[in-house]
Amino acid sequence: MSCACGTSSNFNPNDPKALEIQAKISNHPCYSEGAHQHYARIHVPVASACNIQCNYCNRKYDCSNESRPGVTSGKLSPEEAVKKVLYVGGEIQQLSVVGIAGPGDALANPDKTFTTFRLLQEKAPDLKLCLSTNGLRLPEYIDEIIKYNVDHVTVTINTVDETGKIGAKIYPWIHWEHRKLKGKEGAKLLLEKQLEGIKMLTDRGVLVKANSVLIPGVNDKDLPNVAKKLKELNVFLHNIMPLLSAPEFGTKFGLSGVPSATDQEVMAAQEACGMDMKLMSHCRQCRADAVGLIGEDRGSEFTREAFGAMDFDTLEKKYNIHARQETHQKIETWRKALEYANERIKIEQASKEQLSSSGQTKLVAVTTSGEGVINMHFGSAKEFLIYEAGDKAIKFVMHRKIESAYCSGPENCHGNNPIEEIKQTLKDCDILLTEKIGECPMEELGSIGLICDDSYALQPIEKSVFEATKKYFFQLVKEVG
Helix, strand or coil: CECCCCCCCCCCCCCHHHHHHHHHHCCCCCCCHHHCCCCEEEECCCECCCCEECCCCCCEECCCCCCCCCEECCCCCHHHHHHHHHHHHHHCCCEEEEEECCECCHHHCHHHHHHHHHHHHHHCCCCEEEEEECCCCHHHHHHHHHHCCCCEEEEECCCCCCCCHHHHHHCCEEEECCEEEEHHHHHHHHHHHHHHHHHHHHHCCCEEEEEEEECCCCCCCCHHHHHHHHHHCCCCEEEEEECCCCHHHCCHHHHCCCCCCCHHHHHHHHHHHCCCCCEECCCCCCCCCCEEECCCCCHHHCCHHHHCCCCHHHHHHHHCHHHHHHHHHHHHHHHHHHHHHHCCCECCCCCHHHHCCCCCCEEEEECCCCCCECCCCHHHCCEEEEEEECCCCEEEEEEEECCCCCCCCCCCCCCCCCHHHHHHHCCCCCEEECCCCCHHHHHHHHCCCCEEECCCCCCEHHHHHHHHHHHHHHHHHHHHC
8 A cells, every 4th residue: 555655556665766766756746646735846937939739728828817738927037937946945945846847848948948957956956857848859858858857757648549640630730840740740750759758768767757638539549558658668657637628718629619528537537547557646737837736826926026136146045945954854754644644545546446345435525725634624625636435445536626616705605606516526426525614515515415524624634535435335334244
């Protein structure tokens, strides 16, 4: 079974390679599910250009109401980006990772990307460096990636169809050697470069996370093949992201009526791919300028006006690397205590048979503001963590977002609220664990058969999920038996 810091269920503490990997991911909120409630990340939007067109992407600026890849409130120069990192790192001492994820492609902007990384190595050497790329130019920049100690790379790969038929439905064109390659020709070249670049990275010991966008009716049947190929290439983690396709996003898929992927479709894809690859289940599809814990975005607090006029000496003092190290030590002490409290009842990549002696499992939704405990009122929640639980163990499945919280303020608590959206979001769940919930929403959720329980307030999430599932579903079975 896995511990709270996110090691895999077959982690061998005597294996040097396993220990090396664990050291790389232990405080990385994107690569470690166990770290994502404790450590923060920042994306710096220095990479504005892109060399491919995706039918699910629309790079938008100054869209503070949207949280998805390709969206940012502005662009930064490398120097401005590093200033922002230092400022944010002083304010949010849990910050452990800085990534370049757009709003275009990191490797379509190599000068800005690697200048940023060079400066970060000098000014903030305690941070992990990451980049995200579509992979088209990945083989060209392996040496640069190694040079700047970028040991986490995310590659978006949506199909491994060698004919290019599926890729042509996703990518209208790619830009290669001063010309646009369209349709199958472009899709086949993109796949060739992606696979070549991924292999070069894993051969050099770089951890690779692969993102795949689940596009209903387009690549959903091909994703298990993607997972098999990723395993062959020694990719560390596979992240299956739902297509976000509302018309207001302005994407080709959104405007042409291709539906967003549902939570249930994502779960089915995870089930189909999970036997071959270790899956990332806590992704939030972050903006290109995201700041804070995964699941929150504090980017609006840290505008250019806050740090732009400050010099590097002042910012490095504010960053205070020694104070940050003390904060991280306290986090690790808390995580160890949490691991002990949770009694190691979570398994990653578990089958239903591993979770339950009968093969029957339940879905449990949890509200939390982080730190591994149930510490958020139902009325304040804008997302729910979803766990699958049996009488033997539990596993984390996914998070589910809603547009707005049930109670957006005292003046609105008795007016319009999104309870119907919440009921739809949690329709397949069996239990909701929350810090506090009122009688009215409890009755509404009870109408869909959802058990609401706030008796586990401020308790460790994993142990509470396990105990609540046994209390409501499996204890009675044992007593009758």
